[in-house]
Amino acid sequence: MINQVKPPYLQVTWHDPVTGRPGFLVIDRLVRGVCSGGLRMRAGCTLAEVTGLAAGMTAKEALNYDPEGRYIPLGGAKGGIDFDPRDPGAVDVLRRYLMAVRPYIERFWTMGEDLGLRQDTIDEVLADLGMQSSIQAIYPLLDDESKARQRLADAFEISVDGVALDELVGGCGVAEAALVGIERLNLAAPKAFVQGFGSMGGATARFLAQAGVPxxxxxxxxxVVANPDGLDVERLLLTRDQFGMIDRDQLRPDDRQLPLQAWLDVEASVLVPAAVSYAIDDASAVHADLVVEAANMPVTSTAEVSLADRGVLIIPDVVANSATNSWWWWTFFGDIEADADAAFTKIRESMRKLVNRVLDQAAHEATTPRAAAAAIAAEATDVISRRFGPSTV
Structure with a gap:
């Protein structure tokens, strides 16, 4: 987790008047009056969870800040709704939440999909409410709003081998982070296990398999579905449902099905938790050499300390899963065009550079990659503050 240096800029707790379930919005930081971060929906979501995620978004913005780039660095934020996204009433709860936080979306909070929610669902509800976009708060900062909006819209229309580009960019970054970790550890014949098969997990699995990592x-x-020789990721990816559920009818005869509690028992040197927060709280259950956090905060702080003491390399979430956020803004501000090859090239180059920088600093200072990432983010945040002045906070 990212250590909270100071209290967040704003915390909002909402209670759904129909179900009584709570929802949250945390703005950790504003840069030029704007912040960025996704909206998640899951049963059990808490204010503390959303607060930690918002701080992580501030770090992601800072870690990927390029003073030579076109996109304006933003502050970090996060939204969360304590409700089961598979419940038939989920869209209605989402609609009531978005109505309640509408003023923040219109003026301060640029928001996209996160765990349990899809961007197209969010967009449809916002359109029903008469709102322009989930990222309309940033429009006043643009030189040419129409071109920026068209560029992003064009990017969202792109599909790569049957999967939308916006569902692939995050996993491309996670997979590249994993490949750097494999190289740094000099792992021979690495094999990967992916926990979660939604946008992030599914894309990560695709890019790892394409890179030759079974x-x-x-x-x-x-x-759990497993095969020591490697699953047919592409077949499973193209037949999963909207919630990332695997169609068991697509399994091959030699694929095995295991109970969910056995997910850490499958032998793999690379572990990619890509589902819920706090999924790993027992370090002794982890047998991998490399953990790449595709989900937000999947490893508890206690487990992380134990794993680090054992020599397990953890590439933290604020580094590994930051490509989705960056891709939005690179495309929106024109650092890249609406093109899949341009997106993947930019993501791979940026992620490789960032992961190596974090790991080099961690080795030099004899600290963890998370601590190194936090130090780099703090330094970048200071630069952003000096560039944009007191309105940054």
Missing amino acids: VVGIADAAG
């Missing part, structure tokens, strides 16, 4: 196990909400 994905020997995948966990979804129903259980």
Whole structure:
């Protein structure tokens, strides 16, 4: 987790008048009056969770800040709704939440999909409410709003081998972070296990398999599918449902099905938790050499300390899963065009540079990659503050 240096700029707690379930919005920091961060929906979501995620978004913005780039660095924020996204009433709860936080979306909070929610669902509800976009707060900062909006809209229309580009960019970054970690550890014949098969987990599995790293196990909400020689990731990816559930009818005869609680028992040197927060709280259950955090805050702080003491390399979430956020803004501000090859090239180059920088600093200072990332983010935040003045905070 990112250590909270100071209290967040704003915390909002909302209670749904129909179900009584709470929802939250935390703005950790504003840069030029604007912040960025996704909206998640899951049963059990808490204010503390959303606060930590918002701080992580501030770090992601800072870690990917390029003073030579076109995109304006933003502050960090996060939204969360304590409700099961599979419940038939989920869209209605989402609609009431968005109505309640509408003033923040219109003026301060640029927001996208996160765990349990899809961007197209958010967009449809916002359109029903008569709102322009989930990122309309940033429009006043643009030189040419129409071109920026068209560029992003064009990017969201791109599909790569049957999967939308916006569902692939985050996993491309996670996979590249994993490949750097594999190289740094000099792992021979690495095999990967991916926990979660939604946008982030599914894309990560695709790019790892394409890079020659067999994905020997995948966990979804129903259980685990595994094969020591590697699963047919592409077949499973193209037949999963909207919630990232694997169609078991697509498994091959030699694929195994295991109970969900066995997800850490599958032998793999690379572990990619890509589902819920706090999924790993027992370090003794982890047998991988490399953990790449595709989900937000999937490893508890206690487990992380124990894993680090054992020599397990953890590439933290604020580094590994930051490509989705960066891709939005690179495309929106024109650092890249609406093109899949341009997106993947930019993501791979930026992620490789960032991961190596973090790991080099961690080695030099004899600290953890998370601590190194926090130090780099703090330094970048200071630069952003000096560039944009007191309105930054």
